[in-house]
Structure formats: C-alpha cells, structure tokens
Amino acid sequence: MLSIDGLSVSLNGRQLINNVTFTVPKGRITSIIGESGSGKSMTVSAILGLLPVHAQTSGAISLNDKNLVEMSPKDKVELRKMHFFTVFQDAANSFSPSTKMKHQLFIFTGHKQGHSKMEFYQKMRVILQDLDLTDDIMERYPFELSGGMLQRCMLACALYTEPTLLIADEPTSALDMLIQKDFIDLLKKLNDEKGTTILLITHDLDIAASVAHAVVVMKKGEVVETGQVSDVFDKPQHPYTKLLLENHF
Amino acid sequence: MIAKWIGKRVIMGTIVLIVVSFLSFFILHAAPGDPAAAYYGGNLQTLTTAEKERIAQAFGLDKPVLAQYAIWLREAITGNLGYSAKEGRAVSTILLEKLPNTLQLVGITLMILAIISTWFGLLAGMKEGSLLDRGLSIFSIASSAVPSFWLGILLMMIFSVQLGWFPSSGMSDVRGGGGIADRLHHIFLPVAVLVLSHVGIFARFLQDCVKSESKSYYVQVARANGVAEQEIRKNILRNAFIPYVNYVGVTIPSFFGGSIVVESLFGWSGLGQLLVKSVMVKDFPLLMGGVLIIGVVVVVSLFIIDVLMVVINPKLRRGVLRC
Numbered sequence: 001m002l003s004i005d006g007l008s009v010s011l012n013g014r015q016l017i018n019n020v021t022f023t024v025p026k027g028r029i030t031s032i033i034g035e036s037g038s039g040k041s042m043t044v045s046a047i048l049g050l051l052p053v054h055a056q057t058s059g060a061i062s063l064n065d066k067n068l069v070e071m072s073p074k075d076k077v078e079l080r081k082m083h084f085f086t087v088f089q090d091a092a093n094s095f096s097p098s099t100k101m102k103h104q105l106f107i108f109t110g111h112k113q114g115h116s117k118m119e120f121y122q123k124m125r126v127i128l129q130d131l132d133l134t135d136d137i138m139e140r141y142p143f144e145l146s147g148g149m150l151q152r153c154m155l156a157c158a159l160y161t162e163p164t165l166l167i168a169d170e171p172t173s174a175l176d177m178l179i180q181k182d183f184i185d186l187l188k189k190l191n192d193e194k195g196t197t198i199l200l201i202t203h204d205l206d207i208a209a210s211v212a213h214a215v216v217v218m219k220k221g222e223v224v225e226t227g228q229v230s231d232v233f234d235k236p237q238h239p240y241t242k243l244l245l246e247n248h249f
Numbered sequence: 250m251i252a253k254w255i256g257k258r259v260i261m262g263t264i265v266l267i268v269v270s271f272l273s274f275f276i277l278h279a280a281p282g283d284p285a286a287a288y289y290g291g292n293l294q295t296l297t298t299a300e301k302e303r304i305a306q307a308f309g310l311d312k313p314v315l316a317q318y319a320i321w322l323r324e325a326i327t328g329n330l331g332y333s334a335k336e337g338r339a340v341s342t343i344l345l346e347k348l349p350n351t352l353q354l355v356g357i358t359l360m361i362l363a364i365i366s367t368w369f370g371l372l373a374g375m376k377e378g379s380l381l382d383r384g385l386s387i388f389s390i391a392s393s394a395v396p397s398f399w400l401g402i403l404l405m406m407i408f409s410v411q412l413g414w415f416p417s418s419g420m421s422d423v424r425g426g427g428g429i430a431d432r433l434h435h436i437f438l439p440v441a442v443l444v445l446s447h448v449g450i451f452a453r454f455l456q457d458c459v460k461s462e463s464k465s466y467y468v469q470v471a472r473a474n475g476v477a478e479q480e481i482r483k484n485i486l487r488n489a490f491i492p493y494v495n496y497v498g499v500t501i502p503s504f505f506g507g508s509i510v511v512e513s514l515f516g517w518s519g520l521g522q523l524l525v526k527s528v529m530v531k532d533f534p535l536l537m538g539g540v541l542i543i544g545v546v547v548v549v550s551l552f553i554i555d556v557l558m559v560v561i562n563p564k565l566r567r568g569v570l571r572c
Contacts, residue, residue, distance in 0.1 A: 081475025093466040096484040098563050107480045141563045
C-alpha cells in the first residue's frame with residue numbers, strides 16, 4: 001500500500017536520510033525502529049510532505065500508486081486530511097490549550113469530512129466510550145486531561161476518520177508504563193478489528209516486538225534491515241540489529 | 250467562588266492603594282522645603298516664624314509625619330481629601346473636574362493603540378520574514394527609543410506651527426465651538442504622541458506572540474493531520490492574545506505616567522497637568538489626592554484586565570471557579 005523507494009533527503013548539504021526503501025503492507029503494522037537520530041521521524045516528515053522548505057528530496061513515496069514526492073502542496077494537504085492520521089509523541093501538547101476538546105476533536109475529524117456537529121457528536125461519543133473515555137471530556141480543556149487520556153483522544157480521531165494509514169510517531173514515549181501497555185493494546189485492537197494499516201515509529205524494541213508484524217531497522221538515515229518481526233528479532237542479519245537486540249533483551 | 254475571587258482582588262487593590270499613598274506621603278515630606286509653604290500664599294518672605302508655626306499648627310503640619318498620614322488616611326477613607334492649599338477648593342471637586350479629561354486622553358489612546366497594534370502585530374506575525382515583519386521590528390525599536398516629549402515637540406512643530414492643521418495647546422477653541430469635533434481636533438496631537446510612543450512595542454509584542462504560537466507543537470500536529478488552516482489560525486490567535494492582553498494590562502499605569510508629560514506639553518487640563526502644577530507650588534493635599542485617584546484608576550484598570558484575562562484564558566477561568 002505505502003511503498004518507499006530510494007528515498008533520500010538532504011538539507012543544507014547534509015544528508016538526513018539516504019536511499020531508504022521499504023513497504024508498509026495494507027492491514028499490517030509495520031514498525032520503524034532505531035536509535036534517536038537514525039532518521040525515523042525524518043522519514044515520517046517526508047511521508048507527510050512536511051519537510052523543511054529548503055530540503056531536497058529524491059526517490060519515490062507511493063501510496064496506492066500515487067507518488068507523494070511529486071504532489072503539489074495542495075494535494076499533500078488533501079492527503080494528510082483524508083488519507084493519513086498521525087499520532088505524535090507529546091500528547092499533552094498535541095491540542096491547543098485554550099480550546100475545549102469537543103471543538104478540537106471536531107476539527108480533527110468531522111470538520112475534515114464535512115460532517116455536521118450533530119453527526120460528529122453521535123459518532124464520537126460511541127468511539128470515546130470504546131476507548132474508556134467519558135462524554136464529559138468534550139467539555140474539558142486539554143490541561144484538564146492526563147497524557148494518557150489525550151493520547152486516547154488522538155486515537156479516537158483516528159478511529160473516527162478511519163485513515164488509509166495511521167502513523168504513530170513514538171506514541172508511548174511520554175506515557176507511563178501502565179498506560180503505554182493500554183495504548184499499545186488499543187493500537188493492536190484497531191488493527192485487528194478495523195484492519196487499519198499502521199506505521200509505528202518507536203525506539204522501544206519491546207513495543208515493536210509485541211505489536212508489529214514487520215520491522216524496518218534504521219541507522220544514521222539508512223535502512224539496514226527489514227523483515228517480519230519474528231525473522232528480524234530471532235535471526236538478525238545486520239551487525240547493528242544484533243547490537244540493538246543484544247543491548248536490549 | 251467568583252465573589253471570593255473578587256473579594257481577594259478588592260483586598261489586594263486596597264493594600265496597593267495604602268502602600269502607594271504611604272510611600273507618596275513620606276517621599277513628599279522627605280523632599281526639601283517647607284510643607285506649609287503653599288499655605289503662605291505670596292507672603293513667604295514677610296511671615297514671621299510665629300505666624301508660620303500658627304499656620305503649620307492649623308493644618309496639623311506640626312505633628313509627626315506618621316500622625317499626619319494617619320489623619321490623612323482616616324479622612325481619605327471617608328471621602329474627604331482636604332482642601333487645595335493653592336486654590337482653596339475641595340481636592341475631590343478639583344480631581345473630579347480633571348479626571349474625565351485624563352480618562353478621555355488615555356481611553357482614546359488605548360482604543361486606537363489596541364486597533365493599530367493588533368492589526369499590524371497579527372499581520373506581521375502571520376507573515377514571518379515579510380517586509381512588514383522586518384519593518385515592524387525596526388519601527389518598534391525606533392519608536393521606543395524616541396522620548397515622548399521630543400516627539401510631542403516635533404509633531405507640534407510640524408502639524409501646529411508649520412502646517413497649522415492642529416492646535417498646539419488647550420482642550421477647546423476659545424472662539425466657541427467646544428463640541429465633539431472641536432475636542433477631537435484638540436486631542437489629536439496628544440493622542441498621536443501617546444500612540445506613536447507605544448504602538449511599535451505593542452505590535453511587536455503581539456507579533457512575537459503570534460510567531461512563537463505558530464511554532465507550537467499543537468500547530469505542527471494539526472498541520473500534520475490536515476486540519477483546515479483557518480482553524481489553525483484561529484487557535485494561534487486565541488492563544489497569542491492571552492499574553493498580549495496581559496502585557497497591555499501591565500502597561501496601563503505607564504499611560505498615566507506618560508500622560509503627565511503629554512498633558513503638560515499640550516496644555517491638556519487633566520490630572521497629569523494638575524500634578525505637575527501641584528508639585529511646583531507644593532500643594533500637598535492636591536498632590537496626595539492626585540496620586541490616590543491615579544492609583545484608584547490604575548487598580549480599577551488592572552481589575553478590568555484581570556477579569557478580561559479570566560474570560561479569555563480557560564486555565565485562569567477554571568482556577569477562579571475552583572478557588
């Protein structure tokens with residue numbers, strides 16, 4: 001479904017990612033793993049079309065056979081609006097602090113899809129209940145909710161919009177251990193029940209091992225190994241992957 | 250809950266007024282010269298020591314400063330601010346004559362300032378790197394570096410002396426008129442000086458707030474998720490306005506300070522001009538009354554800003570409802 005082929009990004013003469021190639025199959029969870037600075041988040045920025053203005057890009061990012069690299073800025077906005085949903089690391093700062101959650105959830109979901117507020121409330125209430133969130137969070141401000149609740153609100157938006165691809169960029173890094181597990185279970189459930197395709201970016205190998213079907217290992221802006229989670233984690237081929245696993249498990 | 254919050258503000262405002270009046274009273278007494286001099290009229294040289302002592306005794310000026318302050322405060326609480334040593338009229342009557350003129354000057358200035366600085370600040374903040382963005386940064390530094398009395402003289406020279414478009418002094422035309430148009434004609438230059446002295450800094454502050462808000466994490470998250478740009482901007486502006494309104498609030502006292510210079514320069518018959526004249530003749534009761542009334546106006550203005558902050562900042566609003 002999403003295929004990245006020979007993607008390279010440079011900024012001010014510095015190579016940030018180099019010849020990155022991997023695919024994200026439909027209905028699967030693919031995880032990009034690697035240390036900080038390995039190019040994981042830069043790859044996400046490239047997929048979302050949110051690279052810095054002066055960045056130079058080559059290669060192809062194809063979503064259902066459309067090359068995103070060659071798209072106009074307007075088409076990229078449309079793509080982010082209708083086909084992608086991205087959950088970021090810092091849930092506590094992912095929402096505007098002075099606007100009630102009901103309005104923010106609406107602009108992240110129903111407003112994008114042209115739904116009326118009534119339609120939005122009906123659909124969102126059911127989703128929030130599924131995620132163990134009560135109705136009254138709609139009347140609250142972000143500073144009145146915990147990081148875990150806000151991250152689930154983000155996931156509620158993903159459930160509402162049913163994106164072609166859900167990107168989760170280090171979604172559990174800012175959460176405590178117990179909530180991390182809950183969140184990962186929710187991702188799994190979303191994939192199992194709705195068949196949502198997920199690209200999970202994490203530096204936590206436990207999370208990748210527990211939830212992903214396939215894994216992409218990145219080091220210094222390059223992909224060093226890809227494969228099914230069981231293959232990569234049981235029989236790593238690249239020395240860097242071996243080192244990562246040895247240091248972790 | 251709201252009553253408790255208001256109660257706290259009223260108590261704090263009262264404490265501020267007492268501290269301001271206490272400090273003013275003692276600073277004025279510490280100044281060189283005879284505090285009773287204003288009561289002597291033109292007879293300073295001819296009065297004997299005994300006569301001077303009698304005058305001081307009559308007005309309680311022979312008592313210790315602390316006792317004098319206690320008497321002044323007790324009377325002020327009941328609304329009696331005493332009599333002007335120079336004019337012989339009740340201080341409260343004189344202040345009530347002058348107060349509307351100062352409020353008019355500061356009020357019109359704030360309104361124009363809010364409109365212009367908001368407009369320029371938002372536009373420049375939204376268009377980072379544009380000519381307007383860079384121009385505003387330069388203008389704000391230039392305008393804040395120019396002293397208001399110098400700017401006042403410059404505008405007076407150009408628009409009054411050279412072009413003859415606006416009067417250089419007074420509040421109304423002696424040949425009649427006195428209507429709104431006449432008042433606006435006279436207030437134009439004083440307001441222009443106050444606006445030009447502050448507009449750059451105000452707009453620059455809002456510009457910085459907008460720029461900083463535009464780089465917020467939630468803005469990046471919203472853009473990454475294809476949220477409509479109009480909705481993102483609404484949130485940027487809403488959040489940028491919170492520190493801006495607070496900034497405007499804390500600068501309000503400086504407008505009354507600035508108006509003293511401008512009123513004196515343009516002969517605008519307000520509290521500022523009155524205070525300057527009172528200092529010249531050491532009219533102690535009038536001076537204390539003036540300081541107190543400006544203090545009250547500032548405290549009330551800050552209370553209004555506090556209420557406004559509670560309205561626009563949900564964090565404060567929730568705090569008020571919880572307190």
